[in-house]
Amino acid sequence: MPSEFELIRRHFTRPTPQALLGPGDDCALLVPSEGMLLAVTTDMLVEGTHFLPDTDPGALGWKTLAVSLSDLAAMGARPRWALLAGSLPTDDESWVARFAAGLFACAGRHAVDVVGGDTTRGPRNLCLTAIGELPPTKALRRDRALPGDDLWLSGQTGLAALGLAHLQGRAHLGEALRETCVTALQQPLPRVELGIRLRDLAHAAIDVSDGLLADLCHVVKQSQVGAEISLARLPPLPRGIEPLLARHCQLAGGDDYEILFTAAVDRRDELAALAGELELPLWRCGSILAAPVGEVRVVDAGGQPVDFAARGFDHFA
The missing domain is CATH 3.90.650.10 (PurM-like C-terminal domain)
Known part of the structure; x- marks a missing residue:
């Protein structure tokens, strides 16, 4: 079976045109657009709590990114980058390949670069951080509702x-x-x-x-x-x-x-x-x-x- 690093190389290392430096180093290097704020959100999906054990891996890959993009959307931010960390119970390459296909299908639809992450062995648990940007005065916040709205x-x-x-x-x-x-x-x-x-x-x-x-x-x-x-x-x-x-x-x-x-x-x-x-x-x-x-x-x-x-x-x- 492939090693951890080979799984990452085969299935999660893709071109990242919006990043100065993508996967493969200790950190990704990102440059926000001039005059924009960064919006950052993290979501965790745990098997048995957020998804059923027999969930289709491709659908799960899509959802792992989609739920964090929803947070960015609610702030009015345009998605740019994502980082994925996860633990997997086995090195099932077929499962990983289908998961990655779903993840990158969602990323492609919304012009998101997956710029890094981490993986380890353990109960199936997926944690994705999404980063977007928006003009400094345009954030949609929870504390701005007004009487009469x-x-x-x-x-x-x-x-x-x-x-x-x-x-x-x-x-x-x-x-x-x-x-x-x-x-x-x-x-x-x-x-x-x-x-x-x-x-x-x-x-x-x-x-x-x-x-x-x-x-x-x-x-x-x-x-x-x-x-x-x-x-x-x-x-x-x-x-x-x-x-x-x-x-x-x-x-x-x-x-x-x-x-x-x-x-x-x-x-x-x-x-x-x-x-x-x-x-x-x-x-x-x-x-x-x-x-x-x-x-x-x-x-x-x-x-x-x-x-x-x-x-x-x-x-x-």
């Missing part, structure tokens, strides 16, 4: 959680919906272009990774505001699924990697036009309130409060 959501939350429920035998999905939901779980699409276009339109933003309500709570707490989210303004629930399960997945399922953001009321027409241009639904699903600070209220079509205790995923809950 509209609350917007891209795409459709809940599909990934339904896909996981199907794979775990907690739900049975029809063939078409099953394919959609499992793909959403295993090969999410980071909203990179949306994040960049929101730099001049949104006030605050976050990517939905732990659950819609959980991540909205991060925004309202850091912005010192409250929020109301309307069930009637969210994407329609998938048909053929028990409604309570579908609603739970939509509000608290997580693993969606959509962007939740706030914007002034007078931006509605521009955001509607952007949705059409990107061919990506943007749902005006609620509003930011002055009070109660740090709280999120869920209401029905008539504006009446709905009791929904579940919020989202917590590794230590």
Whole structure:
């Protein structure tokens, strides 16, 4: 079997045109564009916690990068570079080759150079650091939501959680919906272009990774505001699924990697036009309130409060 360094050379050493120096030395050498800030994020994917043991390696390679690109997107940053560290239980070259193909497919789609990393033997655990850049005054932060802002959501939350429920035998999905939901779980699409276009339109933003309500709570707490989210303004629930399960997945399922953001009321027409241009639904699903600070209220079509205790995923809950 190939050595550690041979595996890296064969499958992870690719041209890095955006780096002064890529893999093969003690460090990569990177030069940000003039006048730009760097945005840096790290995500860890652990077998049994973030993905099932029999997950397709190519899909896992894609997702390992995609989840970190989603963080960059939520800040309005353009992705540039990535570093990958991981532990693997065996030196299965077929698995590594398929994983690398998925990783570099995602990297190629978003013009990301993989410039280094590390590997060791151990339980399957993948840790990726992504680096992007953006103008100094354009970062989309969690602490910038303002009372009176509209609350917007891209795409459709809940599909990934339904896909996981199907794979775990907690739900049975029809063939078409099953394919959609499992793909959403295993090969999410980071909203990179949306994040960049929101730099001049949104006030605050976050990517939905732990659950819609959980991540909205991060925004309202850091912005010192409250929020109301309307069930009637969210994407329609998938048909053929028990409604309570579908609603739970939509509000608290997580693993969606959509962007939740706030914007002034007078931006509605521009955001509607952007949705059409990107061919990506943007749902005006609620509003930011002055009070109660740090709280999120869920209401029905008539504006009446709905009791929904579940919020989202917590590794230590």
